[in-house]
Amino acid sequence: MRKVIVAAVLTVVSAGAANANAIERACLSSARAGASPQLCGCIQAVADRTLSSSDQRMAARFFKDPHMAQEIRQSDNASHEVFWKRYKVFGATAESHCR
Incomplete structure (x- = not known):
């Protein structure tokens, strides 16, 4: 029974990791x-603690399109404003933890 539970947990974790x-x-x-793998892994660990998965997907897009971050920051959209507040906390935390 324990092996079945462990296998089920690993399956769920693996499926989540594909989207994580x-x-x-x-x-x-x-x-x-x-x-580097070390730095990027540290940043991801902070993101896991401070951002939702949808926030992480949006923030990841900033790596390819930095201008998008500026558009989100200046947006009049209320959800963008709330996201940006969470993103600022993430950025400050990542900067202090991952130097």
Whole structure:
């Protein structure tokens, strides 16, 4: 019975992992100097603690399109404003934890 439970948990975790790590993948695929598996993994860990999965998907898009971050920040859309507040907390936390 224990093996069945462990197998089920691993299946669920693996399925979630396929949709997870959006920030880490975007970080590693970016052409930014200093992007390393260690740094990108640290940033992803902070994202996991501070951003929802949909927030992470949006933030990951900033790696390919930095101008999008500026558009979201300046947007009059209320959901963008709320997202940006969470994103600022994420950025400050990642900066202090992942130096």
